[in-house]
Amino acid sequence: MGCKALRRARKHLGRRGVVLLILGVGKISWGASFLVDPPEPVGxxxxxQACGLRHWAWLWIACGAVTAGSAFARIGRDRVGFIAALVPPTVWAVAYLAAVVTGSYSRGLWVAIWYLTSHVGVIMWAASVPEYSVPKPRGQRDEAA
Structure with a gap:
């Protein structure tokens, strides 16, 4: 019965919804880690300068909640989730790039590139994939013909 419920949830969410749910839970978890045990703010x-990392944690948590909540939106109405998913890693990438420019954190260039590729790039790619463009699996195509 549990597998049937998972299949139904997966069908309801669709591919984009699953991605949004995964991204949302990840962002919420990352933000929570800053509340529980904030790291050194190197870079x-x-x-x-604006506020402490505990406050910035709420950016991750709020954007993660919007992203996860958008997973349940109808296809075509999930744009706000992808936009919310982009905000925290973009802010972090800009902060690390600023640290490189000011000379306060030379490693920040690599961290910024990591945020821009593995976060921002992946989110932008996922946002561009239409829910309905993927051909049906081989067995289902043969049955339809």
Whole structure:
């Protein structure tokens, strides 16, 4: 019975919804880690000048909640989830790039590239994939013909 419920949920969410749910839960978890055990703010001086990392954690959590919640939106109405998913890693990438420019964190260039590729790039790619464009699996195509 559990597998049937999972299949039904997977069908309801669709491919884009599953991605949004995974991204949302990940962002919420990352934000929560800043609340539970905040790391040293190395390279994040641009952010910590405005407020502490505990406050910035709420950006991750709020955007993660919007992203996860958008997973349940109808196809075509999930755009806000992808936009929310882009905000925290983009903010972090800008902060790390600023740290490189000011000379306060030379490793920030590589961290910024990591955020821009493995986060921003993947989110933008996932947002561009239409839900309905993938051909049916081989067995289902043969049955339809």
């Amino acid at each position: 994040l001086q641009l952010l910590t």
